[in-house]
Amino acid sequence: MHDLKAIRETPEAFDLALARRRLEPRSALVLELDSQRRAVQTELNDLQARRNEASKRIGQVKKEGGDAQALVDEVAGIKATMAALEARLGDLDRDLDGHLMGLPNILDDGVPEGPDESANVEVRRWGTPRAFDFTARQHFEIGESLGGMDFEAAARLSGARFVVLKGQIARLERALGQFMLDLHITEHGYQEVQTPVLVRAPALQGTGQLPKFAEDLFRVEQDFFLIPTAEVTLTNLVAGQVLAATALPLRMTAFTQCFRSEAGAAGKDTRGMIRQHQFEKVEMVSIVHPDDSAAELDRMTACAEDVLKRLDLPYRVMALCAGDVGFSARQTYDLEVWLPGQDRYREISSCSNTGDFQARRMNGRFKVEGEKGTRFVHTLNGSGVAVGRCLVAVLENYQNADGTVSVPEALRGYMGGLERLGG
Incomplete structure (x- = not known):
């Protein structure tokens, strides 16, 4: 607003x-x-x-x-x-x-000009893509060969853009989510929160998904919607509230299922797990004083980067241009992870500062003791990171010539000491 x-x-x-x-x-x-x-x-x-x-x-x-x-x-x-x-x-x-x-947020002055993603600006990159002495396969080829990724069974159950994960691969995805959540809680200062995945329309209006993007949502009975991201529920925890200035910043993280209709994605990423109707994500949300939101965006982006660094996954950070920044955001950094099977970088996290745009829509405010009136908080959100896409990145970057997949050291404790999938 x-x-x-x-x-x-x-x-x-x-x-x-x-x-x-x-x-x-x-x-x-x-x-x-x-x-x-x-x-x-x-x-x-x-x-x-x-x-x-x-x-x-x-x-x-x-x-x-x-x-x-x-x-x-x-x-x-x-x-x-x-x-x-x-x-x-x-x-x-x-x-x-x-x-x-129906009008999008005002962009930050530092957002690069440009009509679409082709004008996004690379800010930095980390890690060196691995040189393979064999032809790198895509994640769905690896997953299917290991018997842990079944798209046909998912299609029989639910149709296109779903997957059934089994055995070691299912455990690996669970390990990734737990690893990310533990990292954000123990080292990055976020509070773990469990939220509903069903919300009513006002919550989606507050974060900007409604009314403009109704077609991207799954609506169910009794006027409930399935959340497209835990940004919706975490941010709306302060809807209609007046916080004490001393309570800021609030930093929250949640590991949830997310649901998106992918209405505008016909023909895109039809194979594999890159673009699905149901997926898991670890979300980060910060509620901060207006003076601190620019620095908080850098901090949040660094927290998402730390996940990829701990997993030794090469990535780059992109500053989105004016034509690619999302509706509610004033400034956004995307993290793109290297996928050797596709021979390209793909988005795995998006960290955005929305300023007071969402706070105005949901009436989230704070008050400084001794001062008259209240002010709107600033809200930020970021993927920390998309778990399914991170699974894709691990399978592709850690694949071996014999068809096995090495388990990143950071995940072995979550995998009962397992060092290799399919070995």
Whole structure:
């Protein structure tokens, strides 16, 4: 959600900010609706004052033995007019909120210009891709040959974009999630939180998935939605709350199932585990003071990088350009892990600073003791990391010529000391 006061004061700046996202100017429409709403509200306030005055006068006239019928009729007329104006105000509020809800966040000044992912900027890279003396296979070839990855069985159960994991590979995925969670809790200062995976619409409105991206969500009975990421539940823990400034920062992490319809992904990554309807992810969310959010984004990105470093997986960090930053974010860094089977880097984590955009939508605030009023918190979210994609990266980077897969040292304690899959 956007600061309406700021749009009133600097409409040109607002339109320029939208232009960075290839959007047409919207300030004129927003301000016209705002002007109409404020005019109706002023008229309502004036009528309320007159109704109160007339009602008070009715009692005085009757007390003096006079005829108050004209005043009674006036009050009745005022009530009827106010009812119509309140309905009009409700319509204007919904229209204004609808327009503001549909507009993306204002980008940070440091976001590179560009129309799409081709203009993303590499910030740094870590690790050297392994040189294979055999032809590296893709993860689904490795998983199927080991008997631990069954796409046909999943298709019989649920259709396309699902997988059944078995045996050592299923255990390896579980080990990855536990490893990530333990690392964030014990070394990175995040608090572990278990949240529901079913939420109602207001939670998704708060983080920006609704109303614009409804087609990407799975909606179930009784107006519940399956979460596309634990960002939704973790961030909304402060919805409608006023936190003490001394309680900030809040850093939370959760290991959950996530569900996405992949509505716009027809034909993309149809084989394997890169793009699925159901997947596991370890999510990080930070709730911070506005002055600290830029530094927190760097910190969160470093926490996600640490996962890949501990697993010795080569990766690069990309600063997303204006045309590729997500709807709710003001600035985003993607981590892309090297996949030798595909001979390319692929996204495995996305860390974003949303500023006060989500906080305004969900009314999450903080208060400094001794100061008047409250301020909106800043929220950040990041994958720490996508567990299924990390499984893909481990299988491809640790594959051996004999068809086995070495277990990264960081995971062997979670695997009962197992050093090799299929050995």
